[in-house]
Amino acid sequence: MSPKSVQSKRNLPSNGHTEVQVQKDHDKVQAGFYKGPVPPPNIMEGYKHIDPSFPERIMREFEKNSEHIRELEREGLNATVARDKRGQICGFILALGLFAIVMFCLYLGNITFAGFGAVAFFGTMIQAFLPKNDKQNSKKNDKEDN
Numbered sequence: 288m289s290p291k292s293v294q295s296k297r298n299l300p301s302n303g304h305t306e307v308q309v310q311k312d313h314d315k316v317q318a319g320f321y322k323g324p325v326p327p328p329n330i331m332e333g334y335k336h337i338d339p340s341f342p343e344r345i346m347r348e349f350e351k352n353s354e355h356i357r358e359l360e361r362e363g364l365n366a367t368v369a370r371d372k373r374g375q376i377c378g379f380i381l382a383l384g385l386f387a388i389v390m391f392c393l394y395l396g397n398i399t400f401a402g403f404g405a406v407a408f409f410g411t412m413i414q415a416f417l418p419k420n421d422k423q424n425s426k427k428n429d430k431e432d433n
Contacts, residue, residue, distance in 0.1 A: 324349050378415060382408065 321327050325345065334341035385408045392401035
C-alpha cells in the first residue's frame with residue numbers, strides 16, 4: 288500500500304506569491320516562490336527567527352539597490368541629453384558652414400554650384416525637422432513592452 292498524500296496550492300494574487308504544500312502521513316514538505324525584490328512577510332518572519340537583524344538588513348539592501356537603479360537611470364538620461372545637445376551643435380555648425388559656402392559661391396558668381404549647395408542646404412534642413420521612422424527605436428520599444 289502507498290501512503291496517503293495530500294497536496295494543496297495557494298496563489299496569493301495581491302503580491303504574486305505562490306505556496307505549495309505536500310503532506311504524506313506525518314511528513315510535510317513545503318515549497319514556495321515569490322516574485323519581487325522583497326520576500327513576503329511570512330518569509331521575513333522566518334529570517335527574523337534566524338537573526339533578528341535579517342529583515343532590517345534585507346530592507347536596507349532593497350533601498351540601496353533601488354537608489355542605485357534610479358541613479359543609473361538618471362545618468363543614462365543625462366548622457367542621452369548631452370549626446371542630443373552635441374548633435375544639435377554639430378548640425379548647427381554644419382548648416383552654417385554649408386550656408387557660408389553657398390553665399391561665397393554667390394559672391395564669386397558661380398550660380399550653378401551655389402544652386403546645388405542651396406538645394407543640399409535646404410534638403411538637409413527639411414530632413415532635420417521631418418519625423419523619423421527609426422527601426423532601432425521601434426525594436427527598443429518592443430523589447431521594453433515585453
